[in-house]
Amino acid sequence: MTAHPGSQAAYQLLKHTARQALASAPYTGPLWLLDPALVRQQYLALQQALPRARIHYAVKANPHPAILHTLQTLGSDFEIASEQELDSLLQLGVDAARILYSNPIKARRAIRYAYQHGVRWFASDSVEETLKIAAEAPDATQYLRLEVDNDSSDYPLGTKFGLAIAEVPDLLAQARQHGVDIGGVHFHVGSQCRDPAAWLRAIDTVWPVMTLLGEQGFRPRLLNLGGGFPITYDKQAPDIASIGAALMPRLAQLPANCAVVVEPGRYMSGPAGLFICEVINVQRKHGKRWVYADAGMFSGLYELMDGFHYPLELNGAPAGPSGQAILAGPTCDSCDVLSEAMPLPDTLREGDLLWFYHSGVYTQNLVTAFNGMPAPRVVVCPEQS
Amino acid sequence: MTAHPGSQAAYQLLKHTARQALASAPYTGPLWLLDPALVRQQYLALQQALPRARIHYAVKANPHPAILHTLQTLGSDFEIASEQELDSLLQLGVDAARILYSNPIKARRAIRYAYQHGVRWFASDSVEETLKIAAEAPDATQYLRLEVDNDSSDYPLGTKFGLAIAEVPDLLAQARQHGVDIGGVHFHVGSQCRDPAAWLRAIDTVWPVMTLLGEQGFRPRLLNLGGGFPITYDKQAPDIASIGAALMPRLAQLPANCAVVVEPGRYMSGPAGLFICEVINVQRKHGKRWVYADAGMFSGLYELMDGFHYPLELNGAPAGPSGQAILAGPTCDSCDVLSEAMPLPDTLREGDLLWFYHSGVYTQNLVTAFNGMPAPRVVVCPEQS
Structure with a gap:
């Protein structure tokens, strides 16, 4: 695994803004942070x-x-x-x-x-x-x-x-x-x-x-x-x-x-985005671990299906050892499965937040209203002085 | 080919409302008509x-x-x-x-x-x-x-x-x-x-x-x-x-x-919808006919990709003999190809309107803002007295 972007200096503002947003208002649905x-x-x-x-x-x-x-x-x-x-x-x-x-x-x-x-x-x-x-x-x-x-x-x-x-x-x-x-x-x-x-x-x-x-x-x-x-x-x-x-x-x-x-x-805006969503269920089915998130292919994470696997943190901290899981979105559609085999932390459980870095493109502009799932709340980082 | 729904009495109001909408304002983008x-x-x-x-x-x-x-x-x-x-x-x-x-x-x-x-x-x-x-x-x-x-x-x-x-x-x-x-x-x-x-x-x-x-x-x-x-x-x-x-x-x-x-x-609302979009280009590439519409997988026609081939009229009238074509959407994304082999009228050309019946479900609610393509304008048929 490559060095995690969240550990680099340039990402500190993104990370800080995300922590502030989560501290100032209770989590009620996906967040999308942007740092110009x-x-x-x-x-x-x-x-x-x-x-x-x-x-x-x-x-x-x-x-x-x-x-x-x-x-x-x-x-x-x-x-x-x-x-x-x-x-x-x-x-x-x-x-x-x-x-x-x-x-x-x-x-x-x-x-x-x-x-x-x-x-x-x-x-x-x-x-x-x-x-x-x-x-x-x-x-x-x-x-x-x-x-x-x-x-x-x-x-x-x-x-x-x-x-x-x-x-x-x-x-x-x-x-x-x-x-x-x-x-x-x-x-x-x-x-x-x-x-x-x-x-x-x-x-x-x-x-x-x-x-x-x-x-x-x-x-x-x-x-x-x-x-x-x-x-x-x-x-x-x-x-x-x-x-x-x-x-x-x-x-x-x-x-x-x-x-x-x-x-x-993608080169220009991809690194500027951080998409945060919540794990709403973890269960085993037919011997496999299924992880369901409150965002999926219809609410901003479409590119995961094409294999764009964003660098991940769990709750804003480096994730521990990861076994494979099936990652699925929140809609009733069976096509809303983001990855059949994604490395996701073994400790992950319901209520954890997935922090997806490098998600600055083809996220917010691919959101639909399908199943009445809300669009992510957009938070723009303040300009640095 | 089965009898076309547009020819049935129950669809006359849908058809009439579509004609009125197109007559009262110039076509400037996809329309989605609904008849409760x-x-x-x-x-x-x-x-x-x-x-x-x-x-x-x-x-x-x-x-x-x-x-x-x-x-x-x-x-x-x-x-x-x-x-x-x-x-x-x-x-x-x-x-x-x-x-x-x-x-x-x-x-x-x-x-x-x-x-x-x-x-x-x-x-x-x-x-x-x-x-x-x-x-x-x-x-x-x-x-x-x-x-x-x-x-x-x-x-x-x-x-x-x-x-x-x-x-x-x-x-x-x-x-x-x-x-x-x-x-x-x-x-x-x-x-x-x-x-x-x-x-x-x-x-x-x-x-x-x-x-x-x-x-x-x-x-x-x-x-x-x-x-x-x-x-x-x-x-x-x-x-x-x-x-x-x-x-x-x-x-x-x-x-x-x-x-x-x-x-x-789908059973309840599918027949109640009529999606109308425009052919913006017809060209041949490598011996195949490509038809580009001003709506695609990101703007309401997602289900075409899953093989839900809506009954079709051309400009609100039964279509003539159809050869196969590749039907593509208007975005710059190469995945926005709706069908690799769809029967489309031989006479079809740029400026023609495709009338897709039975498109009352999983259309408007799957629209995104991708490429800045507009959402279809929604027109609800008036109640019959």
Whole structure:
């Protein structure tokens, strides 16, 4: 087991705030603590590791206003997936020119809305989308989301998005015919990519398209490396400095007028979250230990089912020896089983609190009202003086 | 393909209301229409088919106040999974004595809250839960959720809940020691059970426990048959009259002082919903047709992924010949693919509206804010005069 994040200095405020919240009001349901200072720490580390790249935070990962505000203050740019995400940025006063609309499939009204509010860069991965954007956002620039290998990632992003390289010439022919400005390319290596060579291979895959754009009279000026930068769950992630060291020599070879962009989500906000829930039952069934919590797949812990095993403390202290257990959520649905085999402390019993670190993304924004289970109470750590 | 529900008289109001909603305001995102009159129709049919059973509506299926109000007016009882569901019933003036708390795993505070508000019947499937209920709800009655075969159901409810029959004696010993009133038994045959014999086999499985309760000095007086009554998606479901005809002779053999309870959720509200969303892109990738909608697994269509294929109309009219397509949702997550092989009309194109019937349950209450995608707008059909 890796060193526990809760023991590191940067997590002391998160921990202190959690203890205060639990001391000031009796526990009545899940809590979700957020420390924007940890987002700042991640931002600065990424900026230092990849000075050649502009950082466009992927709002979908954690759209809490405190996170967006902290990033705006730091000078971050942003990446959105919807009109609502755009609205939340505009409300904070973010300049629309600093926003990329990277969702490759958008409703026509969403394109129109974003264009009317000043967004000028839109992703496409098909002729259909390119013509739609051209119609609704006439002088916008498009960048092509291209298919690349996802084999190095813990969580490949599959086949849902991405234009095959072989189909690029057809799209370019249509784009030229409609006067569309194709300004660059985009890829995603998959979530939790722990091998820096994956980005290098992807750059090699997509660079010929940048060359082709230039040859065909377009102005290629954006290389969007997407996200996928890893954080530590149960497996130790390589640190961002080593990923930067692997990528920078390759980025240094690019033409000076080519903007490089990254779109971190999990990397930026993941470490900033602490999710606390309660054990409401422990029992043995058919020789196995079952642990039931008052939060599950429908109330913030969805990613546990995908194997994102958050570093755990029991009642805010390092947990003792752990045997395997089945961890289940509180709803009546039998699919609400978070893990069939999770290491959980042997001493654990009803009433104990599970402290899940690194739960800053895809938690609060995946909450449903299923079974009438309440959304976690959100507590934002105060700014440090 | 079975006869389409949209062509039946009972659906005309739903259809008419949908047309009016679309005519009176431009489409700007998913709509979810609800017709309480269809809930009434289902309630009356079930009551007629199973006159020996009290109907306790499973609030989790669709907790919309209009549905709860209609059922209360009809004299229905209710089944809850949480404090919040209890609150929604109490706000309507439902008598707590008419409520069963059938979630077998509950937070201690939830038991206390329900007890303080008058709930007196609680499910348990373990010694741990029984002692917890005994401590927090001292003179309440408990009924045992028992393991039964789920093999006849399209969607078995798995192993998460249910006490093994072999472990009943241990629990009863503890119950007697703590003066707990064990008043009956409960089972669930699984969702969408299309074989009436499954309930008969389950009754045969659990009845010896009722006998044992009597022998050991308890007062067994509740047999809870759970839910699982099917509705028609792509496969034709047997009608409720035929299920009732199969069950009634067996129920007639029960002692007169044994109350029989059913807990329908999907059966009651499923037919009352119509979910409308828009096709935002159609493209071919690697030889397959991909259809992207503006609603997906995170915005109301979660059950499509489990194979609940709602009867479909295109733009409110019967759809023409259908080839297979991959149906995907609007978020940037590659897991947001609703079906890898769904029959979708060949004529379908961007801007078309998909009308999904029988979508009255596990839609609105499974909505998240993921990617900033909006929740469907809810439209309740007016009462018919």
